[in-house]
Amino acid sequence: MxxxxxxxxxxxxxxxxxxxxxxxxxxxxxxxxxxxxxxxPATAPDGTGPAPSATPSSAPxxxxxxxxxxxxxxxxxxxTGSQIQTPYGTVQVKAEIAGGRITDVIALQxxxxxxxxxxxxxxxxxxxxSEVLSSQSAxxxxxxxxxxxxxGYLTSLQAxxxxxxxxx
Numbered sequence: 001m002x003x004x005x006x007x008x009x010x011x012x013x014x015x016x017x018x019x020x021x022x023x024x025x026x027x028x029x030x031x032x033x034x035x036x037x038x039x040x041p042a043t044a045p046d047g048t049g050p051a052p053s054a055t056p057s058s059a060p061x062x063x064x065x066x067x068x069x070x071x072x073x074x075x076x077x078x079x080t081g082s083q084i085q086t087p088y089g090t091v092q093v094k095a096e097i098a099g100g101r102i103t104d105v106i107a108l109q110x111x112x113x114x115x116x117x118x119x120x121x122x123x124x125x126x127x128x129x130s131e132v133l134s135s136q137s138a139x140x141x142x143x144x145x146x147x148x149x150x151x152g153y154l155t156s157l158q159a160x161x162x163x164x165x166x167x168x
Contacts, residue, residue: 074100079163081156083109088117091152095160102136102166105129105157111149124149132157137168 080094088111096104105128110121124146131140138158142150161167 074166075164077164079160080108081158081160081163084152084155086111086148086152088113088148091149091156093153093156093160095157095164095166097161097164097166102133102161105132107153111152117149120146121149125153128153135168139168 074097076098078094078096081092083090083092090109091111092107092109094106094108095102096106107121107125107129110125111117124143127143128140128150132138138154138161140154
């Protein structure tokens with residue numbers, strides 16, 4: 001019996017919501033309501049056109065598409081992070097920010113001491129960029145086997161984001 005009551009209450013609530021939604025999107029006529037007059041429109045006293053309406057139109061105004069607002073105080077542009085010294089060289093990145101979002105991260109300097117270091121960077125940098133763009137933050141996981149590169153990259157990125165007043 002309780003289940004039946006819960007189902008009926010749910011259906012009734014849904015019907016009320018649907019009726020309210022329809023009322024907001026199109027004109028409706030309620031049963032028992034007085035029908036609108038079908039008399040011709042009134043003319044202006046001087047006979048030049050329709051009489052001015054005494055009641056404002058109830059038609060909804062067209063709305064512009066909603067775009068998410070950028071976080072307050074976030075600057076748009078390109079921001080260069082600090083040069084971070086690692087045991088394998090200097091790391092520096094720049095962040096491009098538009099519309100309150102990180103749109104790109106570009107490596108300006110990466111570790112350069114030894115071929116192994118450069119090979120690690122070739123694998124780690126695209127992974128870091130992808131993670132940053134996905135999370136919209138410098139707070140991402142370390143790349144295994146690229147600890148120094150990751151730390152330098154993310155520290156430099158955070159300095160760039162700080163310069164843009166970008167927080168998440």
